[in-house]
Amino acid sequence: MAMIEFKGKNFEIDEDGFLLKFEDWGPEWAEYVKESEGISEITEAHQQILDFLQDYYKKNGIAPMVRILSKSTGYKLKQIYELFPSGPGKGACKMAGLPKPTGCV
């Protein structure tokens, strides 16, 4: 697995650019990820989604279903894709430091 450094911080990541350890997350991580995820600036709307994903993961140990993400944040799927072009899994979850989505993806 690769180690990357960004703004003085070190992050251990996998081939897909997902953070290996959730505890390593810091705001620098989101800054580091944004370019590869097609995002120029992390707006308040981005942050709202990232915060919700992190809270949900801390509380439940899993990522929320898309339906729950939409209902809880008020962002429709279309808006989530406008914010995160790769979508809630590859885009938002990666940026929030959550583990890589699994299953028949």
Place this chain on the structure above:
Amino acid sequence: MAKHATPMLDQLQSGPWPSFVSDIKEEAERRHKNVGNVEFQIPVDVCDDLLGILELSYKDGTTHWKHGGIVGVFGYGGGVIGRYCDQPEKFPGVAHFHTMRVNQPNGKYYTTEFLGKLCDLWEMRGSGLTNFHGATGDIVLLGTTTPQLEEIFHELTHNMNTDLGGSGSNLRTPACCLGESRCEWACYDTQELCYQMTLEYQDELHRPAFPYKFKFKFDGCPNGCVASIARSDMSFIGTWRDDIRIDQEAVAAYIGGEIQPNGGAHSGKDWGAFDIEKEVINLCPTECMWMEDGKLMINNRECTRCMHCLNVMPRALRIGNDRGLSILVGAKAPILDGAQMGSLLVPFIKVEEPYDAIKELIEGIWEWWMEEGKNRERLGELIKRQGLAKAISAVGLTPVPQHVMEPRHNPYIFWKEEDVEGGWDRDIADYRKHHQR
């Protein structure tokens, strides 16, 4: 000279069936020679390394691909299956070996012009290896690297007017039998309906919004040539509701031995002369056929349209003229709670442009499942958990006997409170007035 020794794989080059090993070796060779001076965008020896790692798996008896992989193109949440080998130093050519699903034309009819363009694209930006086709229907481009994904997607969409297929918790790529294009039993234009539904629900296909995956398949008749009843959450199977059309002259020709039964399908063995009593009338599951004065008679009210008689005598018996389809729901593989085939939901619906009635049924099911489905719960499992009656009401129908194979035998029957006189609010004191403790 091949890059890796592959003694076990080499054994699969013998025998009469087309050998995938010989084919991959040929492609490996082609890439090394590179007669067309292609500017390969991924390692030249990708095919050698694929054979190398496959040989290692043959030796170890275990896979050498890492778990999972999340890659894709901007705007979509699916379409690409990421994959990394777990021996990247030994087999750098397949360190990245992602699969791209490309939406196939319905019925899988192609021109060599289209396939040639696709091959040119894939030769340059991929491994040169494919799967024609994936079980769901997609053209499968087998093996490329992450930086090539957007490049390939750009060329597919800009130069070939072709999109990716589906993957993830979404509507997967729909598929159909070849339908009216070359089958006399097609009860509707499967290719057209499949195409129109694919276009209508592009958003649901490219951006996962569902609790889990969902598949459509379109069979022109109950023969099920695309196996929709087993391999799609929503299965559309053509049928008719008027009489089977009988050409009595052709029936006589079959009886007289002038036409081979089943289109000659059993001609590899001597089964004796065609016997209409034995091969058709006595095999009809509802026993609704008989011969009268040398003529074939069918009591169509009792026919379940199983296709057997039509299959045996294609030149004498034809589907009716009042055509449509049935919709069955819930088919899935065993995980988690057991395999299911589709259960009849809509016995008959006409197939008429712009297909609004069919769309309403689809969207009724989705609305229910998207709201009630648990994470990674297939529609078939939701139907088990909440009941077929819920699925029936989700599409605005009322239960009919055709909805079941047989009525339940256990008496654990739920009633809605409003259907029971007096409701559920009862006071034990009222009961005690008549029944001492």
